[in-house]
Amino acid sequence: MLKPASLQDRRQSLRVVPSPDKPVRVNINGEDFIDIFNAVDIGFGGVALNVPHGFKGCEINRQVLIIIDLPLGSKRLCAQVQGRILHLSGTKFGVSFTEMSEANRDKIRLYISQQLRRISLVNWLRFQVSQFFAP
Numbered sequence: 092m093l094k095p096a097s098l099q100d101r102r103q104s105l106r107v108v109p110s111p112d113k114p115v116r117v118n119i120n121g122e123d124f125i126d127i128f129n130a131v132d133i134g135f136g137g138v139a140l141n142v143p144h145g146f147k148g149c150e151i152n153r154q155v156l157i158i159i160d161l162p163l164g165s166k167r168l169c170a171q172v173q174g175r176i177l178h179l180s181g182t183k184f185g186v187s188f189t190e191m192s193e194a195n196r197d198k199i200r201l202y203i204s205q206q207l208r209r210i211s212l213v214n215w216l217r218f219q220v221s222q223f224f225a226p
Contacts, residue, residue: 106134107206113162115202119186120156121176133159135199137174137187151176157186161202168202170195 108131109115115130117138131139138159152175159170173190191199 105203106132106136106139107203108132109162109206110209115162116160118158118160119174120158121153130159131183133199134203135188135196137177137185139183139185141183143182151179154189155186157188159199161198163202163205168198170198 109129115133115138116127117130117140118127119125119140126142128140128142131141133139138157155174155176157172157174159172161168161170170191172188172195174186174188177185177187
């Protein structure tokens with residue numbers, strides 16, 4: 092599922108919502124905390140997380156290491172990225188990716204492509220064309 096346009100407009104990149112039966116697991120490691128959550132949505136620029144128990148020790152602009160477990164068909168791929176906590180809102184927070192290898196970017200690209208193809212052939216084709224013209 093794609094995020095509504097109003098949310099998409101505030102972001103720099105397309106985000107997709109993981110399928111409930113195949114969640115994207117996110118291991119987030121900060122200076123004073125470590126935890127694992129399911130992603131609310133994910134894109135090239137970052138990930139949104141839901142933290143139902145609240146999250147102490149989580150501060151805006153704090154650098155974190157993120158390990159993302161991406162379900163791809165019958166297998167799973169792990170991508171490791173550096174990020175920065177951008178916002179906290181109730182039980183949700185957003186993390187912007189700050190450093191990512193090309194190999195890890197390719198893993199996230201593959202996951203986004205798979206999700207778009209699953210929900211809409213038209214959206215998948217748009218994504219494929221946009222990747223062709225991406226810098």
